[in-house]
Amino acid sequence: MARHKILIAIIGISIITAFWITYVTLNPDQNGTGMMKFLSVYELRATQESSRVRLGGKVATGSIIISATDKLDASFDLAQGEASIPVKFYGTRPDLFKDDAEIIVEGNYHSGMFNADQLQVKCASRYEGTLRDESSYNLDEL
Amino acid sequence: MIPVFGGLSLSLALGLSFIAFIILFLFIRTGDYRFYLAGWRSVVMVSLFSILATLLLLNELIQSNFDVDYVAHYTSLETPLLYKVTALWAGQAGSLLFWLFILSIYCLIVLFQNRNKYTQLMPWVILVLVSIQFFFLIITNFVANPFSPTDVNFIVANGNGLNPLLQNLTMSIHPPTLYLGYVGFSVPFAFAIAALITGDTSPLWIRSIRRWTLIVWMFQSAGVILGGWWAYQELGWGGYWAWDPVENASFMPWLTGTAFLHSIIIQEKKDMLRIWNIVLIVLTFSLCIFGTFLTRSGVMSSVHSFTASNLGPLFLGYVFFNLFISFGLIIYRKSDFKSKRRIKSFTSRESGFLFNNVIFVIICFAVFWGTIFPVISEAVTGTKITVGAPFFNQVTIPIGLFLLFMTGVGPILVWRRTSKQAFIRNFSLPIAFGLVSLLGGIIIGMSGYVIISFALIGFVTAVILEEFIRGIRSRRKVQNETVITALISMVRKNRSRYGGYIVHLGIVFMFVGFTGRAFNQELEFSIKKGQFQKFGSYQFEFISLQELERPNHFAWVAGLNVWNDQNEIITRLSPEKRIYFHRDPNPDRRQPHSELSIFSTVFKDIYSIFSGIDIEQEIAYIKIMINPLVWWVWLGGWVLVAGTLIALWPHKE
Known part of the structure; x- marks a missing residue:
């Protein structure tokens, strides 16, 4: 008897949680931060997606403009190859944010402008790249 | 020359394994017992060579x-120097060698501790362990060799240096602690496989690894918590857990390890759940390897993962x-391992x-689902999806709260059957406690999960206190x-039981901290020297800006006085903006x-970030976060470790 009760209870719990997980997967919370599409610059320009998305790309060299009155206010271009999208971001920027940094922003794309409220920088290439730099020199050049 | 010896040790270890x-x-x-002795000795040598290789790499790092x-x-x-040492596990090749290093130490302990014990199980245990070593030796020899030389065309005058994010005291103990946990599950796994192969259905294998599992579990718990602690102190987004894939x-x-820790008690005491326990340890070990895969393969982009590599498929x-192999064996032995006893x-x-076990596994599945969903979705629909923290919070909070509830219910249930009288006697006080906290919460104006959480915290705390008071x-x-x-004397007589309750208390404290997250506040502002900024009931006064040069970086230190609403200075914060590698000729x-x-106080943390600076105008850009109750998460961690140590403390013979 007890065995059946327990079995039923366990199956019950599993079914309920399975439904719960499916529900949350299909209906992420209202502001759409739970699950987002992760697009590249090309893809976003092609689809003109207006819901909240993540966008990855490189900060176009020389495009960063920081407001003279408020240093938290920044705008820049996010580039992928030839294509780019202008981005606005207000807030504390990560330490590694600079020209050419590979970054991911989160926010909405609206009439040609991406309004981001999250900005992440991919890990510094310093630790993964090759060792060619000023502190090393090429034997052939000696 | 030394790197050559390092590489050679790794090759020898591989051959010997x-x-x-x-x-x-x-x-x-x-x-033939001589074969056993020879095998035993070779595994000792494999372990010693692996350890030697690690020490040689360490030497190179220091030199x-x-x-x-x-x-x-x-x-x-x-x-x-400290961070030269920690660089051992900062990169891919080193960290995989470090995995092997810890596994080899564990291997030696197992070999010597069980020299004359478990004669049936041990050959298989050793075989499984050496096969894991073999896998990591293949990787460190051929795929990610930590001794491979620098490009011959270059003379490197100075190295790249360790990522400043990793130059933190907590970060120097978080990875090794976590690894001690991660890698340690290899041993119970090896015993489980040995039991399966030899068809030994007795709880013998459980008994031989119970203490081991507890130690490993303690390291793993501490490792996870330390990781959160590091993130909190170093990453500057004000939280300790982001549901990052890693x-x-x-x-x-x-x-699954925690579930295993609970369910082996049942097998030891009641000889039930034999197969279930093996399933759990197989899952735990596989998840440990899977975790190493997630961290090291670059499948998921995350703060932890290294660049994409060919390690993934391996x-x-x-x-x-x-x-x-494991599930094959389980299916093969299924009928032998059926327990005769039934839950009454x-x-x-x-x-x-x-039920506790089922909930643990369900939470694990939910987390697993969220973690691999991006991969599945990309494979099926072609669009990349990122699953963020809100998804995980939404899914796991209710299940987690149910688990917290079970933490309270479990200990007051009686073996075999809980009578109605026992039920009423044991549950009335905790339920009263829970209701009081519920009412208190409503009066303060809390709602939603927060209030349920506080009610459960009251309930579970009462259960634990009641157990102690009744015993005394x-x-x-x-x-x-x-x-x-x-x-x-009560705790001494029954260490594992009361140690366990103390661990539960630690978990309750951590839930207090988790619940506090609901009240986090933050403000970003710019401030001139001498000015005040109001936030909540506090005033922040920017009093000084100092420039410092330290051996490995340059720093601007902001001095911020924090005033409370009684016009008293409660503390001075000094967040810093640093420039590492400031002597590098290339500004980039x-x-x-x-x-x-x-x-940090018992009630709240005031968390400050120096996010930007305008030197000419002496303006600092500051972000302040007020994070209530975070302190309890760390307290809970300490209590958890203390409880485990009590449970582990050896009995006097």
Whole structure:
């Protein structure tokens, strides 16, 4: 008897949680931060997606403009190859944010402008790249 | 020369591990004890060579031998000694060698501790362990060799240096602690496989690894918590847990490991759940390897993962290989391992344990689902999806709260069957406590999950206190002791039980901290020297801006006085803006870094970030966060470790 009760209870719990997980997967919370599409610059320009998305790309060299009155206010271009999208971001920027940094922003794309409220920088290439730099020199050049 | 010896040790270890494998097989075929001894000794040698290789790499790191690519990548001449040591696990090749290093130490412990014990199980245990070593030796020899030299065309005058984010005291203990946990699950796994192969259905294998599992579990818990602590102090987004794939990777085996820790009690005491226990440990070990895969393969982009590499398929293949063999064996032995005993009642402690297990596995599945969903979705629909923290919070909070509820219910259920009277007697006080906290919460104006969480916290705390008080009372009735001596002798007599309750208390404290997250506040502002900024009931006064040069970086230190609403200064915060590698001639390679300053109290943390600076106008850009109750998460962690230590403390013979 007890065995059946327990079995039923366990199956019950599993079914309920399975439904719960499916529900949350299909209906992420209202502001759409739970699950987002992760697009590249090309893809976003092609689809003109207006819901909240993540966008990855490189900060176009020389495009960063920081407001003279408020240093938290920044705008820049996010580039992928030839294509780019202008981005606005207000807030504390990560330490590694600079020209050419590979970054991911989160926010909405609206009439040609991406309004981001999250900005992440991919890990510094310093630790993964090759060792060619000023502190090393090429034997052939000696 | 030394790097050559390092590489050579790794090759020798690989060769020997292969030989050990064959010799042990021969022993199992022939039963000739000499083969066993030879195999045993070869595994000792494999372990010693692996340890030697690690020590040699460590030596190179300390000596800054930039001819070794790994050393040049992760250290520089300016790197402080401590961080030269921690660079051992900062990169891919080193961290995989470090995995092998810990496994080898564990291997030696197992070999010597069980020299004359478990004669049936041990050959297989050793075989499984050496096969894991073999896997990691293949990787460190051929795929990610930490001794590979720097490009021959270059002379590296100075190395890259360690990422400033990793130059933090907590970060120097978080990875090794976590690894001690992660890697340690290999041993219970090896025993489980040995039990399966030999068909030994007795709880013998459980008994031999119970203490081991507890130690490993403690390291893993501490490792996960330390990771959160590091993130909180260093990453500057004000939180300690982001549901990053790699955080999940460390959390998933913790969940199944915790379930395992509970359910082996049932097998030991009641000889039930035999197959279930093996399934759990197989899952835990596989999740540990899977975690290493997530961290090291670059499948998921995350703060932890290294660049994409060809390690992915190898690790994934290894996980599947393990699962295939293990579940094959489980199916093969299924009928032998069927327990004859049955759970007698729905309201018994056995069934309580079983439900606890089910919940743990379900949470693990939910986390797993969220973690791999991006991969599945990309494969099926072609669009990349990122699953963020809100998803995980939404899914796991209700299940987690149910688990918290079970933490309270479990201990007061009685073995076999809980009678109605016992039910009323044991539950009335905790339920009253829970209701009081519920009402208190409503009066303060809380709602939603927060209020349920606080009610459950009250309930579970009452359960634990009741257990202690009841025990002390019954001792004092018989023994006429003071409360303190009664408490001490009671805990001493039943360490695992009361140690367990203390661990539960630690978990409750952590839930207090988690719940506090609902009240986090933050403000970003710019401030001129001498000005005030109001935030909540506090005033922040920017009093000083100092410039400092330290050996490995340059720093601006902001001095912020924090005033409360009684016009008293409660603390001075000094967040820093640092520039690492500030002497690097190429300005692009200098690296800014924000060092936080946190004022922590029982009730709330004031968390400050120096995010930007305008030197000419002496304006600082500051972000302040007020994070209530975070302190409890760390307290809970300490209590958890203390409880485990009490449970582990050896009995006097």
